[in-house]
Amino acid sequence: MSTAAIRVLLFATLRQQAGRSTVELILDEPASVAGCWERLCEQIPALASMKDTVRPALNRDYVPWEALAQPGDELAFIPPVSGGRR
């Protein structure tokens, strides 16, 4: 399983900070979404300060930070959405 990867998608401010729109994380075993974020920030330290503003989404659904990511999963950290004034 050493080549099993998780695809991390970066959008909007995260994409702009990272200068790219996808990152592959190689996992030896399933890891929490929070653990994946830490691994991501090791590769792209500029993202570290943004954790409190993003919501994790696993396979296109919002999930809690404790959710387990499996190899082959699609992971994204959703920056604040357009929302705006009501």
Add this chain to the structure above:
Amino acid sequence: MSTAAIRVLLFATLRQQAGRSTVELILDEPASVAGCWERLCEQIPALASMKDTVRPALNRDYVPWEALAQPGDELAFIPPVSGGRR
């Protein structure tokens, strides 16, 4: 002033009950809208039972029953409007 008239417009259920859409009321002097209604019902007794369902409008504005109608005014008694469920 004996020929001074008030035009009363009848709509919807009132028009259907009365079988006509306008009635002229001849006033000797200004009369309350409530008084005009009584005069109207003397001419068209079929309307008498409908007083509680209608709202008076004088010159195209809702008015209280005590409002004074002058010769030359346009008077209507507005049956319940379409309203319906919200």
Add this chain to the structure above:
Amino acid sequence: MPAVVVGPQEIDLEAMRRMVDLRGMGAVATFVGVVRDPDEGVEVSHLDYEAYTEMAVSEITAIVGEATARQGVGEVLVQHRTGRVGRGVASVAVVASAAHRHQALDACTYVIDELKRRAPIWKVGG
């Protein structure tokens, strides 16, 4: 076309929306009332609407004035048909623009509610 129309002509919602000035506006809400078929299980082929036209225009114009006095609201246009309207066809339309979305939606709700309460327009039996 004036901001308030009461009469037999068909409703062209696209034309109404094109009329609305969008400068400074971020939202447009629209309400359309259509002749419902079936209505509570009963088949309806059409409805006939009767109006005290001059007063309906004046009352709806007042309602539009109340709505556009609200914060953020831009323009409000209203049309209500009279005469025969077939099933599934629009009998009334309200278009409201505003800076923000709830202002537009609330204006639309206010206008259609007040219209239904105050405008002298009736559904009449065949």
Add this chain to the structure above:
Amino acid sequence: MPAVVVGPQEIDLEAMRRMVDLRGMGAVATFVGVVRDPDEGVEVSHLDYEAYTEMAVSEITAIVGEATARQGVGEVLVQHRTGRVGRGVASVAVVASAAHRHQALDACTYVIDELKRRAPIWKVGG
């Protein structure tokens, strides 16, 4: 056209409304968000929207399901643009049909509010 569209194509509101099945429905409410100019006094020539398209479609489809589960609501259609959208042009549209007017207006409000809260779509700087 599916009930939920996220992509660069222009919004054709008339076509969306024609798609809505009106059987048993008495009301259609529509919300359109447009690129606001000026916005808080600042001139805006366009906005650029970026989406996590697959998730946005899935999230908006869930929101539409929540809205149509409400009493009286018929159909709900949603379109959100991605890429560049010029000032005064529609970036998002919601069309909701219902038996009665408040059901349609409330469904429309619910969907646009939840979309703005949950759909992964962003305005991005040039």
